Amino acid sequence: MINRRHIRVKVMQSVYAMQQSHNSDIIREEKFLKHSILKMFDLYVLNFQLIIEVQKLAAKKMALSKKKILATQEDLKPNTKFIDNKIINLIAESISVESYVELNRLDHWQEDDEYVKIIFDELQKSDLYKNYLNTVEDSPKVDKAFVIDFFKEIIAPNEKLADYFEDKMISWVDDIPFVNTWVVKTLSKCKPNKTFNLGSLYKDEDDEAFVSNLFKKTILKHKTYEEDITAKTPNWETDRIADIDMILIKMAISEFLNFPSIPVRVTINEYIEIAKDYSTSKSSYFINGVLDKISKEFLKDKRIVKIGRGLL
Incomplete structure (x- = not known):
């Protein structure tokens, strides 16, 4: 599921887009913001679907090899460890995945099946694949470890696949690292004796509301906030x-x-960390200093009112 930090990043991008385009249509931009977050779930599901399609391709090639006129013993009695992988089969049988794919028409790997072939070819050449096929132990634990490594070592780092995702939706370029981590976490929690269900996009209704509230309150009050910033940065225009x-x-x-x-x-720590990834090398120090001054003054003037442990 999307966390608060990535929500902040998505909001930051939308505020920046409005500012750069001089667009004042806050309703339209909010809709695009929510749409870009929803599309993250497509990217999440596409990764699972890709794993399934690679396995299907392996099974198809195996079936064709058996029909060769001069089929070898290996062709006739292939190692089926990969196509029998319990975790991949669990995902493939998931009604949750199947329903989402059909409802949202995620036919990417049918239309662009060359990427399935690229990933399968790379997998076949890898030591990971060879070692897995030669592993004597046949257990869900071994299958899960392989699928996680398959994703982390073959799928996630593939530059052609990353370029493909970016071409499909420009906002995915910043979402890929987060979604990759999300996929690994989901695979890690997968249990062979339980139905595979896709995670939720948001943790709860509060997180979903946080998207709109943070975006709108930042946009609508940005002039007032700019005055607060100017007051605390007298040496900076x-x-x-x-x-x-x-x-x-x-x-x-x-x-x-x-x-x-x-x-x-x-709040301060979150924006310091975001600055490290999205702004200049000195930005985190600058932001920390400004926010520290502003927060202390706001607390003194009782403009900040926190509940529970909010002041700690």
């Missing part, structure tokens, strides 16, 4: 502050003032 830094600080202020259940320190 507004246009000298990096666009992303300014957006992240405004989002943090929005959290200070509008989300009483999120501790101040949690």
